[in-house]
Amino acid sequence: MRPRLCAAVLACLFSAAVHAAPITIVTSFPKEITETYKKAFEKKYPDIKVEILNKNTVASLAYVKENAPGQRPDIFWASAPDAFEVMSREKLLEKAPEVKNPAAPAKIGNYPMNDPEDLYYGQALSGYGIMWNTRYLKANNLPAPAEWSDLTKPAYFGHVATSSPSRSGTTHLTVETILQGEGWDKGWTQLLQIAGNCAAVTERSFGVPDGVNSGQFGIGLVIDFFGLAGKYSGFPVEFVYPKVTSVVPASIGLIAGGKNPADAKKFMQFALSSEGQLLLLDPKISRLPIVPYDKLGGKVPAGYPNIFEVAQKSRVQFDSELAEKRYHVVTSMFDQTVTFRLKELQAATKAIHEAEKKLAAKPNPKAAELLKQARDTAYAPVVDEAQLKKPGFLDPFLKSVSKKTEGGSPLAAIEEQWNTRAKANYQKALELAQQAAAM
Template sequence: MTLQRSLIASVVLSAASMTAAQATELTVYTAVESDDLQKYAERFNQAHPDIEIRWVRDSTGVITARLLAEKDNPQADMIWGLAATSLLVLEEEGMLERYAPAGIEKLDPKFVDVAYTRDGEDPAWVGMDAWVASICYNTIEGEKNGVPKPTSWNDLTQPEYEGHVIMPNPNSSGTGYLDVASWLQLWGEEQGWDYMDRLHDNISRYTHSGSAPCSLAATGETTVGVSFAFRGARLKSQGAPIELVFPEEGLGWDMEAAAIVAGTDKREAAQTLMDWAVSQDANELYNEGYAVVAYPGVAQPIDNYPSNIVERMIDADFQWAALNRKRVLDEWQRRYDSKSEE
């Protein structure tokens, strides 16, 4: 999706009782799934009808690139629902304003910027929920094509999967990048790149969206889609003929996080949204789709997720993933971009 189309796709949601003249308009860049944005905005507006959220939504890589391009002339007031690994990159560039939202002390420390938990500084970003890698397997297509249900990442490199696997491009998709970064952390760089070389032989194409491979598996356009659990669980609940696979080697993950863009002239409104983003009310909403959220004690089991999802998530090094992001993405593009969607 081009940057221009991204802007065209922006959504403006506001409380019905407010007019644009009365409300403070807050421009919020996000990679949150579009079918959840209205729900989040409506719940926020119940408590804060004086703030109108203008969402600008696209995939993680596109939003991250846009923010970096706008570094000297920021257009966003806030970032809400972007990968923590992207926010670490933006923090390194000095693009985020430090703010400790009300109630931050109640959150699981691993969802909070280490500057706050370790050094006592106001955090540059705060996590919301975790999204976890998974595989969507179409049972009908699998039987028809003689492609067995995988149980591991390594299974996807076997000959019977050739041409039947779709995964996201990590340059545009946060899900794609968490896959690549997690494989490199799981096995080390030499073995990680070797794995991706073998996987590439079986890939039919790389999509720009992290949810697209699972959606394509759900409609039978591919047998196997490397995606994330949230999308797969929702599609399966809606009746799609898919099984979710949580590979035995371990599950890569990243967290959706929120931050205030440095230099915004809507600071008070942005702080209000940050306060709400870490609240119990907001975390209960996140838990409608995500099994792991930042607020301890809130998460309830989610249909189609394994009960031990937290134990199966790898010990992800977000700092490493952020610091090595450009190098890893450049290398991935050099090796595999020939199968990427235009």
């Protein structure tokens, strides 16, 4: 082989070897986002391939932990700030300050845009709210909701959908937003009232916007980009931020012990750059950039929500450390009292609504007292704030988000108690409401 030809062959082989390993991204984001970024990045860097592993947030954390350093995925990309707190605490992230976009502000409201230790970086901004199908509401003669409290009203019974915080990181953030905005006890009462009006608790967070877009559900509790993507993609839907909302960054971080950190940093820098930020405006994505709109060359569509203004008006300054600390309590309580007892909660709620209607037409002090007892029984949290603050209460729950509860453990026994108590409460509330209605 001639020397020049040999050198050329060796150069090609070396180049192929350098980029043999694709960038592996583990993320909870839907395909509409990941495929758009994958195609744009591979077009810009044709010699680098991107592999997407789509898993919910809890499964993503578990997957990173179960792989040894050197065999892990390269990038963690998700909406849940508490998940990044876990990754940071367990030393699963590496610093990559060179990827940051200097045009991004230091904070959104009072919330840091990037991790102070440079272990993860805000890539898009998100708020939490309510989406609805305009045709559905018109057909059912329902007013458009504006606040979480609206969804507790009898008119919305059977018309609402949500997912479970144990199955969806964005739903967990929505639940935590309500709990932090209203306080633990009042927040849980509101959540249980809303859940009682729900037609379904979907398997994944995507099931809620898909159902609202198609008209299967009238109203859904969602992260903003689900509602905005439906609207800007032409579905007959609208979205609103309640006063009790929070605005936090969806972040991206370099995983410690990944296979291809050098190219992973290129992807992160691309996603954070103005070029990558403009991809968020794609109608099927409709996420909110981390940079002020005047930095994007006038390409933001008219009427697009100004998330920086939403953050200034928000009543919630989200505490991700608090959310991470009580993660298992919140997700377990929701599953044991809502997800696994939805039919019983629906039945109690329906009976309460029917009793309220009859009592409004024919007032009765004794019936009113029974109805109050029914509400208090159905919508009181199985763990109140006083219990939550007791020393040692959180100990059984303070474990890694990725660790699963084993049958027979103290935590399993606690969850069984909650489940049993919820069933009994809903049955008692049903009976009290029926007694009130009979008077």
